[in-house]
Amino acid sequence: MDHTQPKTDEPAAGDPETGAPKAGDPAAGAPAATAPAATDSEPTARAATAPDPTAPADDEENSPQGPPAPAGEGENGVAEGRPRKNRRPRRTRARARRTLLAVLAVLLLPLLTAEAALRVAYVGDPADGTYTRNRDAMWLGHAWVDGRKDDADVTALARRLRTTGIRDLYVHTGPMEHDGTLPRSRYPKARRLTDAVHRELPGVRVQAFLGDVLATETPDGMRLERAGTRAAVVRSAGQVLDAGYDGVHLDVEPLHSGDRNYLSLLDDLRETTRAREAQLSVAAHQIDPLPAFHSFWGALTGHPKWWSQEFFGQVARRVDQIAVMTYDTMQPLQSTYGGYVAQQTSLALEATPPTTHLLMGLPFYHENRFGHWNHAETVAAAVRGVRLGLSRTDAGRARFGVAAYIDFAATEEDWRAYREGWVR
DSSP states (O other): OOTTSOSSOOSSSOOOOOOOOOOOOOOOOOOOOOOOOOOOOOOSOOOOOOOOTTSOOOOTTTOTTOSOOOOEEOTTSOEEOOOOOOOHHHHHHHHHHHHHHHHHHHHHHHHHHHHHHHHHHTOSOOOTTOSOOSOEEEEEOGGGTTTSSOHHHHHHHHHHHTTSOEEEEEEEOOOOOTTSOOOGGGOTTHHHHHHHHHHHSTTOEEEEEEEEEBTTSSSSSBOTTOHHHHHHHHHHHHHHHHTTOSEEEEEEESOOTTOHHHHHHHHHHHHHHHHTTOEEEEEEOOBOSSTTHHHHHHHHHSOOOOBOHHHHHHHHTTOSEEEEOOOOOOOOSHHHHHHHHHHHHHHHHHHSOTTSEEEEEEEOSOOEETTEETTTSOHHHHHHHHHHHHHHHOTTOSSEEEEEEOGGGOOHHHHHHHIIIIIO
8 A cells, every 4th residue: 555645636726745657577488389180080091002101100108199009901902090189188178278278276275275264364253342532634735734724614613523533643744755844835834734633523533644655666766775764754753753643654666575774764763752752653564464475566566565563563562553544455355355354353463562552553545446446445344344453462552543544535424434344
């Protein structure tokens, strides 16, 4: 899931959010060898003929027809042989079909087994009490800080949020430059927003959502291996805290599992946010649904997508909040998507210390494309999956919630499913 590129167009222009397309090299295949043509019919009778002395002798073992049939004596004492029909093309086609079926079985059987397991994970009843802890969050678009939204919009937002469990707002304030700097011109109305939210919604925190595309899969983007870039990101974090934000929400993508430079950046950011009694939160990739699946998928597509559970835990221990982007899952059905969310919730709970606030993402946007099917990835299915995973793993976890992505694409049905399934 790429938060650096909005899922649905936010109203009007001037939004500097950008994203980088993912590219993959097409697989090349060698042309198949052409088999000899088969004879459709065999003559009903053959004249007895003498062998041609000039023809080469048959090699019985290597002949395409195999050894000749037993020869008999004709009326005139001439040897009469009946060569076998050439069956090689048929055998070749049959062998190719068997090979194709075997390959399909190898590829499809694990996939169908995994999908069936996700469907089973969606079965059952969530435990009592697995509802909001009043620790939910929502991602907001850039319009809130560039002048397109005003105090009247904040009042309307406050009216909607008062009866929910949302207590953190991740407001898009970047993107940062590739060198880690953040022009102040990107968020001219930030102070007005934070003051209005604090006035209208006491207790709700406003965090600066800072992101950028990483140069992990394309030549262009932010390079965390550069110490100067990491230092600039830390300075940008201090800069937005000076503007009145209650915390920093970091989302840089695509971030590959095991990135030590990212962990180093989080350590430095934590020093800055703690010194100012501010929050440090991150948007996190999904966790390997199977051990080391990110390595397999990365080798296959060039885009690892998932994190190992170990790396997820290393990130979770360095932040105050970690929000899992549990959408863009490639699931085709509500039941398998909900089962996938249940699985991700369990994996995340296992890796996240109880002192860190864990949030599971909800898809408040609507697209139909490979990777995200609108009919499958619904808020209702995600909420039920979250409750099932919570019930099975740590039903009493206090620092837990859901996070909705994103405000400007949300429908009334999204809000209704969130309220009825999670808020109650």
